[in-house]
Amino acid sequence: MMFAGLSRNDKLLFAGFTIAALAMPLLAWPVGANYPDLLQKFAIYGIFAIGFNILFGLTGYLSFGHAAFLGVGSYAAVWMFKGVTMNVIPAVIFGVLVSGMFAALIGFISLRRSGIYFSILTLAFAQMSYNLAYSVLTPITNGETGLQLSQDDARVLDRMFTEQTAGLPSTNLFGLEMSGYPGFYFCCVLLIIAFFIALRIQRSPFGMMLRAIKTNQVRMNYTGFNTRPYALTAFIISGMYAGLAGSLLAVTDPLAGAERMQWTASGEVVLMTILGGAGTLIGPILGAGLIKYFENIFSSYNDGLLAESFSFLPDFLNDTLVFVIGPFVGEGWSLLLGIVFMAIVIFLPGGLMEGLARIHGWYRRRGQGDTGRNVAKQAAE
């Protein structure tokens, strides 16, 4: 039933994706990214980007405020940890639901406009949420300190079954602690489910309507479709994906701060989606993984480390290289990201997926060229 109606290619795509996701520790090993904390980030931001792509890539609405849903998901999950139980399932469900409701509200208002006005509205809402989290909503968000666990949290359900321990409890899945690889695999399974749902949406009549809205909203209206609820549904779904990602961030590290809602975080998911390829299924996940991977590498570099890695070079070359590359690493990593992003938008507007498609097409043409020559040769003989 689960796979009913999906084409052979889609089933293969899903199978391939599942295997790749589960084998991520192995796949990431050659590039030295095979530790759970980073892998977890790949999975979480992959979910975030898949959801964002449903709104931006499929429906054509560019939201600049999706970090707000990420933040709301985190806060909701931490509240669940504080109030009810350290089990991650209720926290994740609560995070998804709350951000879904939040998305319904913001989407309802923002979707009254489209194009740049929609983007500005979402940006304004996200910045508003960010500032509210710092100020008026301090009772809920704990302001600048951020929301975190404490000894005197209620944790009603946990108290009923277990004695309170001396230290702070850790997040768990029915007793299995959500740190290290179990934590990663929890996120990984959710990534696979998130991918599967996105695949089903993309292949469904609903997904077809979303793509049609992106292409020609006027025609949709004169064709008898009420486009607003379609766009709103897409907005809510992508908000729920963001909420899921946010609650998973809280699962791996049970604290939530307002900086998660800042506009830079909203911009990051836009970069991920465009870098990988907006509108494709795999692209956004690829973009998320790459950005998180390179962020991890480059932001940890500094001039000293650079000088060390070029120490085999003569001094003057070493100094020049450090001078040239220095501004692009560590704090300056976003400078590098910006340049790469500009290059992608200018030369490869379809993102990495377009790049792969071009390479594939090039190989196929070359292959066909060969067979063409063979046929000609046979004909000549």
Place this chain on the structure above:
Amino acid sequence: MAILEVNDVNKAFGGLKALNAVNLSVEEGTVHAIIGPNGAGKSTLLNCFVGRLIPDTGSVMFNGQSLLGIKPHQINQTGVARVFQTPEIFTDLSILENVMIPAFAKVDGAFRINAWKTVGTRGEVRDMAEKVLEEVGLHEKRDIIASSLSRGDKRRLEMAMCLVQDPKLLLLDEPTAGMSRADTNNTVDLLQRVGTHITKIVIEHDMHVVFSLADHISVLAQGTVIAGGKPEEIKGNPKVQEAYLGGAHA
């Protein structure tokens, strides 16, 4: 029986009176052409039928139901489809998808979340689309992307997108504008061949097209209907010759 009744419709843009007490009655099953010089208010009138514009006063009744104040998608759902002056199609999607989408609007209504079933399982919708594509002669090209079609084919595609909904009333805004003679003839041929039971309103400049298609002609000049009748009556009407031909050559 009249399927569309336009009564005393007025529309002004600022000081410009685009429509001045327009009365029109379109008989069911006929092809009704609206002709007139540039700026006569033809497109304005059409826009009043599909909810793009709302007249200042007057009424537009379709099948006994008022079309004023309801949204474009609701008007379409009552059975009015429209072909635009510049084809409005889904340029990034395939030809087949372009025609399946309106078919979904007909089968599933204005809004339905159908996110778990795949498009592939909706064979009945695909059949509807393929049948119409065959009729308009685009079936061979069903898997190519709409943006790569020629201008004439884009129009035929838009026509297919309307025909697949089997509308009660089809509005055609200059269906042959900018077309070569051959493409124009193809379009006329298509309109005579396909969906013959559908009531049509055609806005057209090409007199050859008008006289080969229309059962009834209304002449609009300066926002008013100055004449109406069968093609042969209109041909000989001196008022029309003065307003239309004279005006056009002035």
